[in-house]
Amino acid sequence: MTKVAPPPEPEHEINLREALEERYLAYALSTIMHRALPDVRDGLKPVHRRVLFAMRQLKLDPGSGFKKSARVVGDVIGRYHPHGDQSVYDALVRLAQSFSVRYPLVDGQGNFGNVDGDNAAAMRYTEARLTEVAAQLLNGIDEDTVDFRDTYDGEDSEPTVLPGAFPQLLANGAAGIAVGMATSIPPHNAAELCDAALYLIKHPNAKTEKLVEFVKGPDFPTGGIIVEPRAAMLEAYETGRGGFRVRAxxxxxxxxxxxxxxxxxxxxxxxxxxxxxxxxxxxxxxxxxxxxxxxxxxxxxxxxxxxxxxxxxxxxxxxxxxxxxxxxLENRFPLNMNVLSAGQVPGVMSLRGVLRAWLEHRKVVLVRRSNFRLDKIEKRLEVLEGYLKAYLNLDEVIRIIRQEDEPKPALIKKFKLTDNQAEAILNMRLRSLRKLEEMEIRGEHKELSAEQKALKSLVKSEDKQWARVADEIKEVKALFGPKTALGARRTKFSDAPAIEYVPMEAMIEKEPVTVVCSKKGWIRTMKGHVGPDTEIKFKEGDAGRFLLHAETTDKVLLFATDGRFYTLDVTKLPGGRGNGEPVRLMIDLDESHEVVELFVHQPGRKLIVASHEGNGFIVPEDEVVAMRRAGKQVLNVTGKDEAIACAPVQGTHVAVIGDNRKLLIFPVKEVNEMTRGKGVRLQRYADGGLADVKTFNLKEGLTVYDKSGRQRNFPDLKDWVGARAQAGRLPPKGFTSERKFGGPFGAV
Incomplete structure (x- = not known):
């Protein structure tokens, strides 16, 4: 007999829970930091940042020609963003849509979609270049203003954040869903943001209520009218969470x-x-x-x-x-300013916090740009000083170059030059030996020295740095100010609606109608209030069951054997001369259940409901109304039990009759009032169950109806009055043999 070898032992055993926690956390962090949430400094997500940087590398500046979008997408996914080309193209398209982005970052040529929701043309047909707004975001990126990191394959580098001279985060807004968090920021007016930022520079401790005097509210690219109260908007900007009601x-x-x-x-x-x-x-x-x-x-x-x-x-x-x-035509745009602070930590920030973070970033960019320029000036001054020494000793320099085998060390030794100065002298062209060139070098040296002194003063003084940042913000405001076509505010403001909402019922013309429902559940309305003697035609094999006098503004309640109440608008019921429509097409009533009662809703009234097993309770009629197809569960029934009766509460006592034709009367106060449940025992049975229930005033007597609609009153019922849950006794002589009290609502 062949022996089966045991399975090999695993090299590494990993706890499943720990592995899932670790890997899901990694996925969550990746989604939060690299996909869904924007950076508070430049207001961009990684994919948008990479698209703009790739277009900058392709030299697609605002004044240059267009290039195919497919070329841009290819560079993005090939060098920086190893994901699907369609997702990258969708991001590029959105940046070019003037109805999606308040200040487009991409200038598109071709079909980039429309406000109807039609998609853009394929990337091979459209062309793109950067806009002036995008140029502001990228301005200074080649001057060591931001950090760079290796791309996914290590062959290139990309910026971790853009210099961001434009207030992109609030100006264009953002939306994204991460793991366990989301962001939703509406677009705003750039000029207003610049004004708020300038005020915040002068008043670092300014509160939100002061800043909203400048940032009045969102400024959507599609316009509209904001009707949100000012107090609610102030709270939203203070907490970073809220919303704005926008109307057409x-x-x-x-x-x-x-x-x-x-x-x-x-x-x-x-x-x-x-x-x-x-x-x-x-x-x-x-x-x-x-x-x-x-x-x-x-x-x-x-x-x-x-x-x-x-x-x-x-x-x-x-x-x-x-x-x-x-x-x-009215929509609510949510505000949830959940952003990445310093590109690392997600959190909800206030309006003041977002503006302060942008200003701090601009200050860092300014200092780094100044230091970069100082380094360039220092190197240039070093070369210019070498040139000046060469001009002062021009004949000796020429002699050394002509006669020495190694002129560079000789020049360094003779004139005490640095290596860079000697190299620059040796690389000079003969035309530079003119006297005019010497004067230009002296002038350049003087200018650079003055610039160097000013930059050093700037780097050492925080006040001067904030003054320079303010000047840069003023330049941005001038480009996109309220008098420009792009910068003019589009969304206006209005107070709460001047008129109160008029409900649909009030708008419907009130007319008398008769609601007719057949035994097979076909329902319709007829104009006017017709009497029970009126001839009404039904489908062959069908007959009338309910005849209700109502108004077009009324609601009709339907109680079914599953213990649910369903609500129908009279105005929505089919009219005309036909047979109507099956009521099951209007509500989700299962084929195994039937209609128990159909009646016109009267607000404030109370109902008594009961099941075949003899359980029931009183429920306020307002609690059973539910404008849903599935209705509202009120009487709980299980197994073979089902709802059997529903009647209005209109008296002091309850009359219950069973299948065994025994009648029991007891006070209404013995029945519990509730909104949902099984209820309490109304009558006890040896065989069968409950047949009907009714409420009445004991002093006025009990009125019952026979099949023909004839009524009879029984005034003396003391012998049948007992306690709830008793068996009862046979009814008095002359009582209907139908084991029913007669239609309490509208049965015919």
């Missing part, structure tokens, strides 16, 4: 014969126009916009959505208020 901008256009139409010219940020129109059309078809007749998209380069009111008498403010409530 609209105007009223007068038409002949006293008519009018609404024209929407600006829509909220990040709302796709085509989907917005589609949503409005769906609501129109579903009859959920009773004040609106039609919607048309007449947009060309500018947005123009035409909204036609139902009638000229419709108040335009009421019409727009209803649309703001039910469509994305």
């Amino acid at each position: 901008r609209w105007e009223q256009e007068e038409l002949p014969r006293g008519g009018y139409q609404i024209v929407v010219t600006e829509i909220p940020y990040q709302v796709q126009k085509s989907k917005l129109v589609e949503k409005i059309a769906e609501l129109l078809q579903a009859r959920k916009l009773p004040l609106l007749e039609d919607v048309r998209d007449e947009s060309a380069e500018e947005i123009r959505l035409v909204l036609v009111p139902k009638a000229r008498t419709v108040d335009p403010a009421h019409l727009m208020e209803s649309l703001f409530r039910s469509t994305e």
Whole structure:
């Protein structure tokens, strides 16, 4: 018999939990630091930073020609960002979309998508170059202003952050979802940010309430109107968390014969126009916009959505208020300023914190740039001093060069030159020996010496550094100020809506209707209040069950054997001369369950519900209303038990009758009031279960109805009054044999 060799022992045993924790943490950190959250200093994520740097390396400056986007994407993924080309191209496209980015960083040529949500053309068809905003972000990157690190393959280097002369983080905003955290920053006006930063330089301890006098609120590229209260905006900027309600901008256009139409010219940020129109059309078809007749998209380069009111008498403010409530013509943009501080630590920062971090970065960039320039000046002055010594002893220099085999050491020894000075003299061209050249060198030496003195003074003085930073910010403000086409504020502000929201019910014309529901569950409405004697046609094999007199503004409640209540709007029920529609198409009622009761909702009323096993309780009618297809579970039933009865609470006593035709009467106060549950025992049975339940005033007697609708009152029922959960006794003579009290709501 062949023996099976045992499995080899593993070389390393790793605890699964520890391995998962370690590796998921690494993934989380990578997502937070290298993908989802922007750096507070330059406001960019790594992919955007790499796109801009690659375009800079390709010399795609604002004044240069365009290059294919595919060339840019190829350089990015080949040298800096080893990920999918489509994701990199999507990032580049967004930076070029004027409706997505307040201050585009990429100047695109070709189809870069539109506000309808259409995609950009393939990268082989579009071309791109940097904008002036991007140039400001990159300005000084070759002057040792920021640190560089090796790329993923070690063959090249990339900046860890850009110099960032432009307030990119707040000006263009950011959005991203990391592991366990997210960021959402709306775009702002660059000139206002510059004003706030200048004030913060002069007043380092300035509070947020002062800064919001400059930064009034977001400035979205698609315009719109912000209706968020000032107090809420102040709290959002103070804590770094909040949101802004943005509404579409609209105007009223007068038409002949006293008519009018609404024209929407600006829509909220990040709302796709085509989907917005589609949503409005769906609501129109579903009859959920009773004040609106039609919607048309007449947009060309500018947005123009035409909204036609139902009638000229419709108040335009009421019409727009209803649309703001039910469509994305009003949207809420969240604020969550979760950013990477110093490129390492994620955290939520206030408006003041973000501006302070940007200013500190600009100061560091200024000092590093100054030191870089000082080093260049020092080396140049060294060379110029060597040139001057050569001019003073020009004949001797020429002799040494002509006669000495090693002229460099001889020059160093003779004139006490440095190695760099001797090398520069030896590399001089003959034309530089002119007298005019000597004068130019002396002038350059003088200028550089003065610049060196000024830079040294700048590096040593913090006040001078802040003054220089302020001057640079003023230059940025001049480029993108409120008087420029790009810098003018687009989003305006308004107080809270001048009119209160008018509910849909108030907008629906109140008319009398009759709700008809058949035994097979087909439901419809008929105009006016028809009587039970009116001939109503049904499908073959079907008959009427419920006949309710209602108004078009009412709601109808349906109680089913699964113990759930379902809510229907009368105005949404099918009308006309047909047979209506199955109620199961309007609600999620399982085929195994049936309708127990159908009645018009009366706010403030109380209901008593009961199951076949004889359990029940009282529930406020307002608690059972739920505008969901799935309804609302109220009476809990299990196994073969099911809901069997529902009646309004309209008296002092409860009457319960069972399948065994035994009647029991007890006080209403013995029944618990609750919003959901199994309830308490109403009546005890040896066989069968509960058949019907009703409440009434004992002094007025119990009224019951037979099949023909005839009623009879039983005034003396003392012998049937007992305690809850008793068995009861057979009803008095003349009591209906149907084991039902008759339709308490609207059964026919």
